[in-house]
Amino acid sequence: MKIFLDTASIAEIKKGLEYGIVDGVTTNPSLVAKEGKEFIPLVREITSLVPGPVSVEVTARTPEEMIAQAERYAAIAANVVIKVPINLEGLQVVKALSVRGIRTNVTLVFSPSQALLAAKAGASYVSPFVGRIDDVSGDGMALVEDIAAIFGNYAIATEIIVASVRHPLHFVQAARIGADVATIPFATLVQLLNHPLTTSGMERFLKDWEKVKNPGR
Numbered sequence: 001m002k003i004f005l006d007t008a009s010i011a012e013i014k015k016g017l018e019y020g021i022v023d024g025v026t027t028n029p030s031l032v033a034k035e036g037k038e039f040i041p042l043v044r045e046i047t048s049l050v051p052g053p054v055s056v057e058v059t060a061r062t063p064e065e066m067i068a069q070a071e072r073y074a075a076i077a078a079n080v081v082i083k084v085p086i087n088l089e090g091l092q093v094v095k096a097l098s099v100r101g102i103r104t105n106v107t108l109v110f111s112p113s114q115a116l117l118a119a120k121a122g123a124s125y126v127s128p129f130v131g132r133i134d135d136v137s138g139d140g141m142a143l144v145e146d147i148a149a150i151f152g153n154y155a156i157a158t159e160i161i162v163a164s165v166r167h168p169l170h171f172v173q174a175a176r177i178g179a180d181v182a183t184i185p186f187a188t189l190v191q192l193l194n195h196p197l198t199t200s201g202m203e204r205f206l207k208d209w210e211k212v213k214n215p216g217r
């Protein structure tokens, strides 16, 4: 499973890349707003740091405006993937961009039918938001299972990005299902490594190592 970082923070992206496990980045307008930086230079910097795909969301309302915005963003770097919301206008945009060879990530996916239509329109990725479904007492991972089964039925090449990941269990469940990608916040990435037995095991080894360095103590 590929790991994308769900952030627009340059510091977090640089750290994640140093760990050698980050395959791409997803941003959204809320994540970008948190950074308080000018948008285009920020996207340029992220795309220059990250070798893999970087999702950048369109915010215009009409298909024509969204396509124009997408073309401007896609011109920033070859690894830009255009994030498009799932609705009728979004489908039109996905189709138009796929014809132009511009990759898309269809976002705010909350049902299997939305995912299937996005794929049919030519989406490169679909992003089911598992955490937001769990927030309203739904089962976010059941949606991922449904989408994976449907895409499997028809050998659909559109990749599934498990998004709105809130904790390590989401990550593990995504991998069990065989999702193509999990996009995770930096804090969750760190949590993935935490285990009390690793921490206490390290402490014991280091304490015993002191005895090797100072025999007789």
Ligand code: E4P
Binding pocket: 006, 026, 027, 028, 107, 127, 129, 131, 132, 163, 164, 165, 183
């Ligand atoms: C995905 O691409 C979105 O940026 C993100 O995962 C949304 O997560 P949230 O529900 O925690 O805002």
